[in-house]
Amino acid sequence: MADLFGSWNSRIRISIIILFVGFCSSCCCSNSRKDSSSIHSLLRSMGLPAGLVPKQVKSYTLGENDRLEVYLDGPCMAKYENRVIFESVFSANLSYGSLIGVEGMSQEELFLWLPVKDIIVNDPSSGVILIDIGVAHKQLSLSLFEDPPDCNPQAALRNPLRKRRDFESLR
Template identity: 75%
Template sequence: MSMAFFNTFLSLFLLLSLLSLSSPHSLSSSSSIHDLLRSKGLPAGLLPDEVKSYKLSENGLLEVFLDGPCLTKYENRVFFESVVRANLTYGSLIGVEGLSQEELFLWLPVKDIIVDDPKSGLILFDIGVAHKQLSLSLFEDPPHCKPQGGLKLKKHVRKEKGFESLR
């Protein structure tokens, strides 16, 4: 009887071990996302410390979940929504959603983040209207991101008082 118990225990242990290895793309540690970025040729500091979990699908879609919307600064201010999505390939995040950068008092969505040549020391940010090259050294360490409640930057448009409102 004890041999049957041992075989059952061993089978259960092996099954649980295999299950834990079968889903390496769904991790919940914020340090794990930073390790993933490094393994893909990107600096760890592209995402803040406040990442609570992430999912990486087999087709390369990366979904990063933060504690909430937050604001940080590299060279300029950067706004992270609660969920940031992008297609992750070696050296790039393409089709980024949920990340905006302040440029000359305007908030512009970051479309792509690319490290073509790590030896150049530069990282390229495609902000739609322009491509901006920044020093990779700005992104070495994950920044602290300050909570911004329900702030939606896309809705922050200055309303002008028109002629009609002055009557």
Template identity: 75%
Template sequence: MAFLKLFTTLFSLSLLLLVSPSLSLSSPSSSIHDLLRSKGLPAGLLPEEVKSYTFSEDGCLKVFLDAPCMTKYETRVFFERVVTANLTYGSLIGVEGLQQEELFVWLPVKDIIVNDPSSGLILFDIGLAYKQLSLSLFEDPPHCKPQGGLRNHVRKEKGFEALR
């Protein structure tokens, strides 16, 4: 009986810690993906290699990686060592530390918004334009390669056809 009471108390406290917006959270990489899901965003917006993050009561999210890295969704994406944004339900606003390649030009991603999850679309504000992509591209956290590593990896694995 005492064990059940202790378990119930610990479970309640852990739920309180997860739900309370007034706490600053720091967590291993898998938890950032859970946080994104709980805020109506796909887990794959951030790479698997996230080392830790902080999330404060005012919505300020800071994500820390071991080193800058690149991955690919529809186009190549570059993550700086620290990525920051204001996280609210369905959006990352004022993103810093994230760039997307468009027609051989690197553009900063400013905002990421899921207005209607049932539409299956996610909106990226890349400064000069808005780009809508399928949410399915971001279901799973991608692996992120050190800067320049993605291009070399693609050539070795698939040849020059993969670069088209």
């Protein structure tokens, strides 16, 4: 009888150890996410609209210094008020209500493609989002960014700016 309970207790201990190791490994690796819908939830929880990133997010990471990196299958173009190109990796410093130091995102303005620098929602009740494109600050309606847009990879490849960048990178 003692052997039966001893064997059963050791099985419980092993199960508890396995669960603990599994829990610890999930905590250690929690910065890397595969579920693209969770990026949209993360943005909402940080006071930003979910539609700032497209539906086609493959994965994302949130580093120690709150550096958010969003991974797509490739460059693609989305439409808000104007057209926007996302590179394969879109990144920014994430804090409540803002994405600062944006990299990998360009917006079309009067036939020019300008890099987006910052995205800020100072007051969600105002219904306004501020987009800093370097030479100007645009105030747009938050409603434009409520839902994640579809992102078209073929349209991004036809963009003349991408061709020029590719040529420069070959030199």
